[in-house]
Amino acid sequence: MDADFSHDPKYIPLMLEKIEHSDAVIGSRNISGGAVEGWGLLRGIISKGGSLYSRAVLGCPVKDLTGGFNMWRKEALQKIELQTIISKGYSFQIEMKYKAFRAGCRIIEIPIIFADRTKGKSKMSKKILFEALLNIWKMRDGNTPVDEFIKFALTGGLGTITNLVLFFLCADLLNIPEIPVSIGCFFIAATQNYFLNHRWSFKYATVNTAPSFKKWRQFTGASLIGLLVNILVMRAVLLHFHLPYKFIAQAFGIASAMAVNFIVSKFIVFRNNKGAYK
Numbered sequence: 001m002d003a004d005f006s007h008d009p010k011y012i013p014l015m016l017e018k019i020e021h022s023d024a025v026i027g028s029r030n031i032s033g034g035a036v037e038g039w040g041l042l043r044g045i046i047s048k049g050g051s052l053y054s055r056a057v058l059g060c061p062v063k064d065l066t067g068g069f070n071m072w073r074k075e076a077l078q079k080i081e082l083q084t085i086i087s088k089g090y091s092f093q094i095e096m097k098y099k100a101f102r103a104g105c106r107i108i109e110i111p112i113i114f115a116d117r118t119k120g121k122s123k124m125s126k127k128i129l130f131e132a133l134l135n136i137w138k139m140r141d142g143n144t145p146v147d148e149f150i151k152f153a154l155t156g157g158l159g160t161i162t163n164l165v166l167f168f169l170c171a172d173l174l175n176i177p178e179i180p181v182s183i184g185c186f187f188i189a190a191t192q193n194y195f196l197n198h199r200w201s202f203k204y205a206t207v208n209t210a211p212s213f214k215k216w217r218q219f220t221g222a223s224l225i226g227l228l229v230n231i232l233v234m235r236a237v238l239l240h241f242h243l244p245y246k247f248i249a250q251a252f253g254i255a256s257a258m259a260v261n262f263i264v265s266k267f268i269v270f271r272n273n274k275g276a277y278k
Contacts (some may be wrong), residue, residue: 001027004117007069011112015071023076023105026062026097027069027112034064038116050132054094057136059144060101063109065094072096079103086139091132095139102204145266151201152262158196159189187220194219202270215269222264226257233257 001007007027015025028034030051036044047066054065070093080099087095100107163185170181194216198206234253243249 001069002117006115006117008113008115011069011110012071014110018108018110019071019073021106022108023073023079024097024100024107025071026064026107026109027067027114028064028109029067029112029114030063031109031111033111034113035111036114036116053133054098054136057144058094058098058140059146059148060098062097062101062107065097066090067114068093069112069114070097076100076103076105079105087132087135089131091135091139094132094136098139104208148201148266149262152197152265153258155193155196155201156258156261159193162192163189186223190220190223191216193223197265197270202266205266205270218269219265222261222269225264226261229260230254230257 001009011027015027018025029036030048036047039047051063051065054060055062058065068090080096080103082096084099085092085095097107166185166188167181170176170184171178195211197219198211198215230250230253232253233256234249237243237249237252238246241249
């Protein structure tokens with residue numbers, strides 16, 4: 001915490017209470033009930049913009065990544081391995097919280113009122129600001145929502161190949177009726193995709209959990225919803241637009257279905273169940 005009373009000690013008893021059931025407690029200016037007093041417009045924009053920028057790049061849900069009024073358990077500090085911190089300036093605040101989130105630590109934010117100092121000057125400089133902007137990209141571990149979506153799309157593409165190969169073998173070479181083959185291929189490809197997404201695409205959310213029949217059913221259900229979205233979007237595009245080729249409408253349908261599947265998979269099927277953030 002800051003020693004100039006910008007961080008009011010009156011919040012410490014609440015932080016001590018919360019730390020009993022968490023790994024880190026963040027005094028947050030950016031959640032409901034939190035605020036900053038005495039800052040100018042520019043400084044406020046830089047602070048809130050820094051947190052939003054960091055959250056977007058890192059895919060970290062902590063609202064006040066840049067704040068310095070934090071309480072940590074020793075076990076949490078050991079888990080994030082302080083010796084691996086690369087930041088030299090104030091961006092270490094961001095890096096520590098990000099590493100804690102990725103390590104599965106339970107992080108709780110409580111609202112605080114941050115009062116600007118009445119004496120002295122801030123040590124923030126342009127050099128420190130630019131270092132923080134660059135370090136965000138260095139500290140990310142390649143598993144942001146964008147990375148997850150790319151992996152999810154690649155997994156879906158592999159599932160499509162599996163589906164087509166099996167369909168060709170069974171329907172074309174073995175002359176098995178197309179409808180049961182198509183249904184069987186769907187479930188086989190969906191099962192393959194479920195395990196790949198569990199182990200690869202969303203590995204940080206599932207690191208402490210094993211694949212389960214319940215989650216497989218949820219994922220398969222999401223895939224069926226995606227199939228319905230695919231059909232509806234394809235039909236809508238064909239009805240409202242005059243396209244030279246029908247496969248263009250199918251491409252729009254596939255893209256829409258993939259977006260729906262990804263959202264359901266990330267936030268329902270493979271959501272982070274470790275209680276890592278609150």
